[in-house]
Amino acid sequence: MMNKNILIKSASNFISFVMIIAFFVFSVFVPFNQVFPQIVSNYYNSLGWIVNLIFIFDLALKLILLANKKNNLGLFSEESLADYLKTYFIFDLLSIFPIALFPTNSLWQFVPLIKIFSVFNRISFIRQIILKFAPFAVVVQFLYWFIQITHWIACGWIKIDGINEQHSISSNYITALYWTTTTLTTVGYGDIVPHSNFEKLYSVVVMIIGVGLYGYLIGNVVSVITKRDPTHEHFISNLENLSSLVRYRNLPKSLTARVKQYFLYIWKNRLEHNESSFLQKLPDGLKLEVITFLKQDFIEKVNLFKDAGNEFISDLAENLRETVITPDEFVFHEGDFGEKVYFVIEGQLSVLTKNSNKEIAKIKKGDFFGEIALFKNRPRNASVKAITFCHLYYLDKNSFDLLIPKYPLISKKIEEKVLEREKQD
Amino acid sequence: MMNKNILIKSASNFISFVMIIAFFVFSVFVPFNQVFPQIVSNYYNSLGWIVNLIFIFDLALKLILLANKKNNLGLFSEESLADYLKTYFIFDLLSIFPIALFPTNSLWQFVPLIKIFSVFNRISFIRQIILKFAPFAVVVQFLYWFIQITHWIACGWIKIDGINEQHSISSNYITALYWTTTTLTTVGYGDIVPHSNFEKLYSVVVMIIGVGLYGYLIGNVVSVITKRDPTHEHFISNLENLSSLVRYRNLPKSLTARVKQYFLYIWKNRLEHNESSFLQKLPDGLKLEVITFLKQDFIEKVNLFKDAGNEFISDLAENLRETVITPDEFVFHEGDFGEKVYFVIEGQLSVLTKNSNKEIAKIKKGDFFGEIALFKNRPRNASVKAITFCHLYYLDKNSFDLLIPKYPLISKKIEEKVLEREKQD
Amino acid sequence: MMNKNILIKSASNFISFVMIIAFFVFSVFVPFNQVFPQIVSNYYNSLGWIVNLIFIFDLALKLILLANKKNNLGLFSEESLADYLKTYFIFDLLSIFPIALFPTNSLWQFVPLIKIFSVFNRISFIRQIILKFAPFAVVVQFLYWFIQITHWIACGWIKIDGINEQHSISSNYITALYWTTTTLTTVGYGDIVPHSNFEKLYSVVVMIIGVGLYGYLIGNVVSVITKRDPTHEHFISNLENLSSLVRYRNLPKSLTARVKQYFLYIWKNRLEHNESSFLQKLPDGLKLEVITFLKQDFIEKVNLFKDAGNEFISDLAENLRETVITPDEFVFHEGDFGEKVYFVIEGQLSVLTKNSNKEIAKIKKGDFFGEIALFKNRPRNASVKAITFCHLYYLDKNSFDLLIPKYPLISKKIEEKVLEREKQD
Amino acid sequence: MMNKNILIKSASNFISFVMIIAFFVFSVFVPFNQVFPQIVSNYYNSLGWIVNLIFIFDLALKLILLANKKNNLGLFSEESLADYLKTYFIFDLLSIFPIALFPTNSLWQFVPLIKIFSVFNRISFIRQIILKFAPFAVVVQFLYWFIQITHWIACGWIKIDGINEQHSISSNYITALYWTTTTLTTVGYGDIVPHSNFEKLYSVVVMIIGVGLYGYLIGNVVSVITKRDPTHEHFISNLENLSSLVRYRNLPKSLTARVKQYFLYIWKNRLEHNESSFLQKLPDGLKLEVITFLKQDFIEKVNLFKDAGNEFISDLAENLRETVITPDEFVFHEGDFGEKVYFVIEGQLSVLTKNSNKEIAKIKKGDFFGEIALFKNRPRNASVKAITFCHLYYLDKNSFDLLIPKYPLISKKIEEKVLEREKQD
Incomplete structure (x- = not known):
């Protein structure tokens, strides 16, 4: 059907x-x-x-x-x-x-x-x-009406003003088109002007209706063209805010550079969260399907979930949150209280001891970390710092506790990992 | 009185x-x-x-x-x-x-x-x-001032420039009107120009005041005309968001189509929730009356409430929430925890068992389902999936618990239904 | 000092x-x-x-x-x-x-x-x-720059173009002013045009800088003038929302009329709550002083508080909320659960029994009602309905419980009133 | 690296x-x-x-x-x-x-x-x-395209219209530039107009594309220039709100003056909180670093924290909130319940007893006060009033209770101060 x-x-x-x-x-x-x-x-x-x-x-x-x-x-x-x-x-x-x-x-x-x-x-x-080319479609749509309006007004002008027999038909049409454009754009050179009362009235109507409509259409097309990339606009506005921090608060150069690179990374990889407000408008079932799709390839990159069923993935997808960590930034410090477990989608991190600041382990794409927080209510036992730009997903204790009773297999896998890591200490 | x-x-x-x-x-x-x-x-x-x-x-x-x-x-x-x-x-x-x-x-x-x-x-x-034609009224209102401003400036010009006796009065007036329009719309052909100092000063005043005001009026009328249907604007903006998901995240075609149809359905049936922010501005009593009216015909469609009193309806109306389910979308899955009871206003759904995915029952317009959640704190014992577009109202446990002590009759009816359905299992 | x-x-x-x-x-x-x-x-x-x-x-x-x-x-x-x-x-x-x-x-x-x-x-x-005339001051400020810019460009034009000795100085100046205005407003009749290269370059600069700036100034003045009454704008936008309810949901005429009158009353008496977001920006102490001033005359109208000290008033002011009830609207029904006590600033209400719908008492300006909710956790024992437009302040149980231990005198007065009313029943 | x-x-x-x-x-x-x-x-x-x-x-x-x-x-x-x-x-x-x-x-x-x-x-x-000069950079960027567009259109016009051999090359170029500007700004004097069909078509294209684009560019530059100081815009909008309070609610002059001075102080010292929404967009680690930097010099001004480690400062920075108190404004009154401890960054305050309204102590830059609230749940035992404009930071009990177990040294210092002050009473 x-x-x-x-x-x-x-x-x-x-x-x-x-x-x-x-x-x-x-x-x-x-x-x-x-x-x-x-x-x-x-x-x-x-x-x-x-x-x-x-x-x-x-x-x-x-x-x-x-x-x-x-x-x-x-x-x-x-x-x-x-x-x-x-x-x-x-x-x-x-x-x-x-x-x-x-x-x-x-x-x-x-x-x-x-x-x-x-x-x-x-x-x-x-x-x-043609959703994929929506902004382009808007321009085409406006052009569609542009051309027709201009053409009709030009023809109307020829009808009223009469054909100049000394010139070719194309000359007559181009002249009318030219008069129409000078009028609608309000340039109004004045080399071609109405003479009879009827022509004057025609001009008055064209000026009042046409000028308004034309201005509206041109304004829209220009604004569509220049704003066709909202994520870039967003990036620029972030930079402007950063710029005012630099000017008024003298943010140091190295910190400024890192914030800038964070925004750049976010923008280039289209990781902004402006999708969430859109998703809120969908009914529950549809929302879940869209979220599941959007996060699917990420979930597949995490070893832990590779052979989890579709059902688990769709349950998980709804609770996962995204974050990006810049190079040399700490995800958490030893001793912090935290209730999030992190999954690495992209990038590399190192595990450090607080005192010696020594790297005791590396975390790679597909790994997860911070899982002890989910089982035991105690501070982090090591610091984790990003080496490269890292794209992480995280799950907090509440969401985890809701999920886990339904999926004992996954839960077991995580517990094994915890035991294994505790032995290493 | x-x-x-x-x-x-x-x-x-x-x-x-x-x-x-x-x-x-x-x-x-x-x-x-x-x-x-x-x-x-x-x-x-x-x-x-x-x-x-x-x-x-x-x-x-x-x-x-x-x-x-x-x-x-x-x-x-x-x-x-x-x-x-x-x-x-x-x-x-x-x-x-x-x-x-x-x-x-x-x-x-x-x-x-x-x-x-x-x-x-x-x-x-x-x-x-004339609330019903408010957008149209705005245009009429603007025209009212448009015509008067233009007319006054034109008459002022004739007064200052003098009447050209060689031409008819209508010619004189049309010419003045024509000059006014070319000036106010900033077309300015320049075939009719001020000569005396007084005429020049008059033009200066017309240009400064008139041009600004006229531009404002035209801009407003155009914007009113083009934005006279805010629900359509809303629909378009939803599509644009969807379009960016398709472009940047490669949302699959079938899912895109379903989301699109959801928005289309919502728009065509004017089911958007932009009324709620408006209702918040009303005092409690008035708000209740408006909500009751808006939901009345829906409540009447639900068999359960058909002979409930006005008082129950107005109490219920305040707590009901609306949702739309697209064809083939699940309202809930077997095993989900849920605390909502659903009333079917429009459309058809099927009840499925999880394992066999077999349809064990149909739910029709006027029915309600999910009511066990209101009495027993246990997971859903079946899945419910929409066959057609469904327009549902739902009530969550909290609201229900507040309502029910006041209306023992309704409560009894629901309990009977629950018993009956449990027997069927 | x-x-x-x-x-x-x-x-x-x-x-x-x-x-x-x-x-x-x-x-x-x-x-x-x-x-x-x-x-x-x-x-x-x-x-x-x-x-x-x-x-x-x-x-x-x-x-x-x-x-x-x-x-x-x-x-x-x-x-x-x-x-x-x-x-x-x-x-x-x-x-x-x-x-x-x-x-x-x-x-x-x-x-x-x-x-x-x-x-x-x-x-x-x-x-x-001149805060009181702020919008007017904006216009004057813009005019201040308008006139200077126009004057300077006109003088510049005379300097470059030279003085026409055959005409008077005022003629020369008016002509230059006229040229400036036609150019800055983009009317551009073209009866006075630059001839030398230098004049042309001058025109180019005037057009690029001046046109942009002038357009901006005119646009701003017009928008300031037309938007000088934000409460009216607010009223209109409320009506537009109401209008769409009427069109799409067929809200009945009588209900529409009452909602309309509510907005009208709110607007005419400037009772909109858009002050609260402004007050949030003030530090605590200053905010309290402003709120106290704004609510002072209302508090003085309530008999109960007439001889309360300044301190009580400033404490109360912070917790009072405002509401407006339209004629024939119920404040609450007998049997409702409610935790608010109401103070009547303006208007008249009647107390009704539910069954007989008989008026058993009138409440007037300066009275308070609903106070039993503050002492006993039980449903309302009568309905209260507005006869005229009523401007009420209310206090909820939580705020009341915080206030009362500090002001035993007021508390006692209220308790006396409660006893007295209970006797009447 | x-x-x-x-x-x-x-x-x-x-x-x-x-x-x-x-x-x-x-x-x-x-x-x-x-x-x-x-x-x-x-x-x-x-x-x-x-x-x-x-x-x-x-x-x-x-x-x-x-x-x-x-x-x-x-x-x-x-x-x-x-x-x-x-x-x-x-x-x-x-x-x-x-x-x-x-x-x-x-x-x-x-x-x-x-x-x-x-x-x-x-x-x-x-x-x-060049983040520091971002608004300026935008203008330069627009000029970059302005000049090129204008130049290209002018050259195109010369190519089509031909060179007038009687005039110098610079004359020819200036005339073309002049024609381009009159057209793009829609002034359209009409002293230079297209004659051949090809010229007319060229004009049509320039008018349609150029006029839209040029209008957009000019509009943007003007808006960037005039809006280059968002904190000032913010200040003005605060004043406008204040102005409407004065007009509609007759706020007394002295109170108005104090509110005005508060906004002035906030603006001049750039203490507005519009940074917080920006900071929310950063990942946790980076956000902490930026906040720490922004509050560092303030923390250093408070004696208590002078020799606290970096770690404490970054922990504290995240929980500190800012406030500004105007002269003669009370921070709190004797008898108020409060859970905030205040640190004085700037300004002077006096401690008053409620009954005698006598100054019993002065609080200066670098001091802290209100700390008893953190240890004992009892009302304030004195009032504190600002003498000059005061720039305070505060910490509420919840944040404090989270911080203190980790930093026993700081905690001890505060307790000592509490004891010392209690003795004074």
Whole structure:
């Protein structure tokens, strides 16, 4: 059943995509045809028919789906056929109005532009589908409306101002496009200006509506382009905060450098925790699945959990927390009270005795440490210091105590390790 | 008493509405009359009288209400008649200045424009009244000031620049309007420019004040229009977050699709929890009433509560939480510890045994499940998985324990169900 | 000592104010003198001397204060005389450069404009002093820079473009001002354009720097003006939230009206709680004083506390919370468990029995109720419902238990009231 | 090893800096050479070679570093040589394309501009390096792109419009620059306008892309400049909040003045707590080091801790909280219950008896007080009031109880002090 649904979904997406392009071509042709009927009329009717066929096909599909109520995908789930026939059906019907039946310069030609309502809804669907390129999709979407708005205003200007017969058609169009752009961007050179009252009124409307809308669109595109990497923005803002510590509190250079490198490492490896607020929005089951996926490859790197079942992993994933330790930073000192056990995903650490500051052991990728805290309530019996950048996961006593009764095998493994290490001392 | 209050309130709203329109017409006529006295003077005096009568009626009503102190609706509640007479009364008095007593082109004509203060206050009231169309009302409100500002500046320009006798009055006005728009939108074609020093100073003032204000108004209208659907914005921002998970963490396609459908379902059914922060602002009693209303139809769908009293419903409503489960998602697994009982508002679920993964029962709209958790502190004895999108309400043990002593009947019903289900096992 | 400090402070503020005005006049005269030396030179030297004397006086005062270290007001507290002499002293010295010694069109005339640094600091002080008109002060401050920037650019243009001898000086100046405004607001009519290379470069610089700065200033002034009433903004945003409840959840009209009136009452009486986040920023002692002041008049309205000492009031003030109850809303129902005692600041309530819904008593301004909850852990023995809008303060059991051992007199009064009421039952 | 790393890092930063400048010069020369080949060609080839040598050197260094994998600094840490050769290497190779082999006006000259990718990455590194001047660096960075964009568009205009032979080359360039600026800032005087279709299309593209980008850049620079002091912004916003208290709640003048002075003191001494949210982002070890540094000099001022070890200081630093007390404000009153011990960093306080309000002792910089609260659970036995502004640190009982078992020496010192003070009573 799932497969059939996905098939219908894919087909529906493809049709949406075709419709969006078809509408664009059509929306460009209609006003162009009004102002220069001599040029495009040959292709115009055929084009109109093709576009209409696409929309007819879509309408038919929609009606079939609604009638069968087989579609469980949430797309039209809240609509019933009866509701649809009473409300949006009329627009969809008007949008397939056969323009070929009327002369090319008649105003009837504009009726099928009611297709814009269908297209408006579908264009945001496209954005949902190509999730991987969402920011890029936003820009394309804005361009889609940009070009159409500019084109329509330019054609409107030619219609009102009349065609200058001494110049070629392309010259006429470029001049109109040029006037439109100077007006919408508020540059307003003033070499082409309205003369008649009607032209002036047209300019007034274009200036008020167009300028606002255009400014909004340009502002958005620019902001999307420049902010397309939020993790980088985040990194920069961290640096700015650090910078103010340096200026006002004279943080020493070596410490500053280490903090900077920490942020750099976090950023380059995309380890920021901004996912957690997003995950909170999901229902419990779905959240667990996503978290499990995100932490799966890390869990697999830890020897202890290599042959643990899926169930354990999903239980664990929910309780694990992430941290990054910079080189030469202590994870904990001998004598500290602590209740966390650490798992090493990446990097190398050394175990030191407090007095001699002597390295008594090395901890590598895949190892875990600090596990005594989970069984015995006593201070750390050694210090642990990072040699390289370390990417650690940790589990605190509370979470551990909840987990362990359910998984005696894992618990046993850890206890063995504890005994083994105690012997070494 | 309430009815009388509502009547007064409605009357007051209607008068506000009439005053706003009257002021608009008046504000358009006054400067127009100054620059083209030959056209409008015939209608002008009658118009002035009508507008004045409206404002006199309003002033009288206000005085009566304040004198009687019968108005308990919070509108003028903080004012006493004495306060009013000392402060705003003078403006309201000036605003009904009889313009007809003075020649139409005299500057005395401007005095009644002090009405703007009353109108300014009332216009935001209109916005409060038509709550259902609040975003639309904002646009209308902005247009109201847009048109007046543009019109006044245009009339000012004609007054200063003089009327071009060779052109018709409408031509003159359109040209002035056109100049105003090119200036306010900063397009500035430059085909119409100030020549005298006075004209130049007028342009300077228009540019500095007008450009800033106009930019602000246009920016606001555009932003209101484009952001008129905050739930959609919310949906888009969720998708963008999902998109970054896909890009940076390679979330698999099937999981991505499910998360996407969850957000889509939430959005289409308007189930987002952004209401809770709003409800926090209300006093306890009012909050309870609103919550009860919002959850009422859901409570009625649950068989268990069908004949429960209003009091129980309002008690319950405060403690119920909402969740949505996507198809194939587990609500809980056999063996989980859990303290929530679930009520099914919408959708279908199946009860599975862990080992055989066999469906042993179906749960439908109106049922409840997980109730054993409320009585016995033991792990779930079966898994529950959603078949379709499910809209659930749940109650945790703490809330339940607070409620139940007060409603023995409901408690008994639940216990019966528990016994019945235990027998089935 | 405090008095002397306040005197010094006031004097210092007054001098700041004079300096700001003096600098403005001076900053307007200097470039004007450069372009039209024939006009202002007569007054110019005297003006320069006056302005200089003001700044010399200020410098002297500052040096005396620093030398005596008597100033404890935090103004110059972090500076020592030695530090000052090493750093800012040179600027302050340059700023009193005697311009009269040099020809009026010499570039030496610009040296004293270094005064701008002193003025820049002082202008934000002015804003601190006139706290009551802070938003207005921001606008004045922006205007202060607006006018100067525009004036300087206009004078620069005249200097470069040369004076048109056929026109009067005022014509010349207005034209330059007009060019400056069209450029800075980006209107750019193009009737006055640069011709020489130098003029073009001047325009380029004005456009890049000026346009950005001007846009920023205008944007800020507009936003300050339109946002000068944050409580109104808050009210509007509440209404917008309500509006979306009405649209999406069909909240019934009567309930909507009551919620609306609640927000209206809250706003009109400025009872919003946005002060609390501000108060959190103050140290404990100061916070207590401010809270005590804010709640003082309310406490005085409650009969119970009328003759309580200041100490009790300040203790109480910290623990009181505010609430507003709308007409017909229940504060609590008979049978509810509750631990709050309420004090009536404003409004009227009625006590109802649950069964008969009969009013058995009225509660008025200055009364308190619900006090049994403080002594006996049992459900409310009656319902309380608001008749009018009620402004209540409440105290919960925990806070009460902390307070009462310290004030046996108050405690006794309450207990007497409890006994008296129990008898009535 | 650290030293070698720092050396490599410094060298790498220096090379980045040289590359950025080299690219700028090069990027200015290339289009200039295309439009005025007769001027720059003599220097052009030598320049090209120099720039190329710099980039070759950088490429070589990068390859060596990647091959040796000695670089542990996080810069290229995530890349392997093989990855690099497969991906970015081709761009870096193209960027050192020897332009001297082709005629100066050939389009091949543009190939090395692919260097922009390297430069784009490095420019944000520069921003990281000069942390102390981060806001200034942002402005420089924006200017870097400003100037290049403007220059390129101006050169493009000359290329399309042709050189006016009657004017000098500098005239031609200035005119183009002037046209570019009028267009990009949307001033659009209209004295220089496109005539041919190609020119018009060029203008359209410049207007759409350039205007958006330019507006964004200008807006950012202005906002960076005006917001370069966030602590001042914070201070102003505090004053605005205070101002609304004064307006709506009539806060008395003396209290207002004290609150104002508190904020002033906090701001001038940069004691705001906005560092804490930043510190939360650091891993435990690093956070501790930063906190320890920030509080070190304060700890050293307290006599009690003067000879405490580093370990104690870092333990303490994590638990200390800061507060500022204004003159005449009480830290606590006799009879209050309190669990905080205070350390005086700055300022003077007096100990008062409640009844006589008589000063019985003075507390000075370096002292501590309130320590009895740590040992005996009883109310304060005296009041403490600030004489001057006091900068205090405090420790609450919980933190103290955690610390003290580990440092018996400090504990003993405090107990001695307690005994000594009790004797005095």
